[in-house]
Amino acid sequence: MRALTVVPTHPGSVAVIDVPDPEPAEGQLLVEGLFMGVCGTDHEIAAGDYGTAPQGADRLVLGHESLGRVRSAPEGSGFAEGDLVVGVVRRPDPVPCGACAAGHFDMCRNGRYTERGIKERHGYGSELWTVEADYAIAVNPGLADVGVLLEPTSVVAKAWEQVRRVGERSWFSPQRALVTGAGPIGLLAALIGTQLGLEVHVLDRVTSGPKPELVQALGATYHDGSAVDVFKTLTPDVVIEATGAGQLVFEAMAYTASYGIVCLTGVSSAGHKLPVDAGGLNRELVLENDVVLGSVNANLEHYRSAAVALAAADRDWLARLITRRVPLADAAEALTTTGSSDDIKTVVRLSESD
Numbered sequence: 001m002r003a004l005t006v007v008p009t010h011p012g013s014v015a016v017i018d019v020p021d022p023e024p025a026e027g028q029l030l031v032e033g034l035f036m037g038v039c040g041t042d043h044e045i046a047a048g049d050y051g052t053a054p055q056g057a058d059r060l061v062l063g064h065e066s067l068g069r070v071r072s073a074p075e076g077s078g079f080a081e082g083d084l085v086v087g088v089v090r091r092p093d094p095v096p097c098g099a100c101a102a103g104h105f106d107m108c109r110n111g112r113y114t115e116r117g118i119k120e121r122h123g124y125g126s127e128l129w130t131v132e133a134d135y136a137i138a139v140n141p142g143l144a145d146v147g148v149l150l151e152p153t154s155v156v157a158k159a160w161e162q163v164r165r166v167g168e169r170s171w172f173s174p175q176r177a178l179v180t181g182a183g184p185i186g187l188l189a190a191l192i193g194t195q196l197g198l199e200v201h202v203l204d205r206v207t208s209g210p211k212p213e214l215v216q217a218l219g220a221t222y223h224d225g226s227a228v229d230v231f232k233t234l235t236p237d238v239v240i241e242a243t244g245a246g247q248l249v250f251e252a253m254a255y256t257a258s259y260g261i262v263c264l265t266g267v268s269s270a271g272h273k274l275p276v277d278a279g280g281l282n283r284e285l286v287l288e289n290d291v292v293l294g295s296v297n298a299n300l301e302h303y304r305s306a307a308v309a310l311a312a313a314d315r316d317w318l319a320r321l322i323t324r325r326v327p328l329a330d331a332a333e334a335l336t337t338t339g340s341s342d343d344i345k346t347v348v349r350l351s352e353s354d
């Protein structure tokens, strides 16, 4: 079978190669890959900046955003041939740390977790893949076109859950949320924000193309002006930051409402320096009981709530997030080039028949 692979830390090494078909071990499903989603992490791995191959392997099979159709499933697994499934990205560390032992592997404390398609485990970017039944998530059969959005949705489901848990340390009744960045994570965060009944605003730089319309279609408000002006006017109760842009991160911290919550989800590269009024920022956070938290990855609960969020969303709206579908044969190019600012989500078609 064909698989999309890379030699981690070697820029220019992304290639579709032939590899042996996988054999499902006990307790595993054999799955026909339908789609693999591409995100910033994949671009970073392709550029040689991130990612680790499994022990003893040179190449890593890419793909942590998945969707496939079950070919075979162990009896009693709850899955059957033909079911749509998504594979979970992370596996707990072997120690395991307290968080991993409690099933909260998204909060792993010793960094020895592994991740499919990213860190020491082959991903889902191949024509066939296997997954432990316990790490497979059932997808509503009506979501064959858009179920590949489940993994990024799990990441924002976690972010919102974290915001709620932090907020509930005291009286909590948020009204207004601002999402910064209208990429897939930002738009899916806005979707869940509207599902939670919040007044949602989204800030991005682009002034045309599908992003403003997609935000409006949610009943949310799109902003493309100066970030500081938008923050000052809105004074949001919650900010979901989905750009990783340093300047915006600090502005978000400075302009929330009293005991505002800023949840950072964007991974930025190190080395960007900014002059910051550290005293002023500290004063603001203390005097307003503000919280800034980082959120990454997702555990099984978050995948399940993401599946509910996707099933409740407008299917056409979700389909419009997928702006580019490329065949597996062209995937290496899709990973090493960045699309236009109108591009939202690129997916790789793994199956000839879909």
Ligand code: BGC
Residues within 6 Å of the ligand: 039, 040, 041, 042, 064, 089, 090, 115, 118, 151, 152, 155, 296, 297, 298
């Ligand atoms: C994935 C997460 C993963 C993170 C860090 C993200 O792109 O969605 O599941 O934990 O990268 O590797």
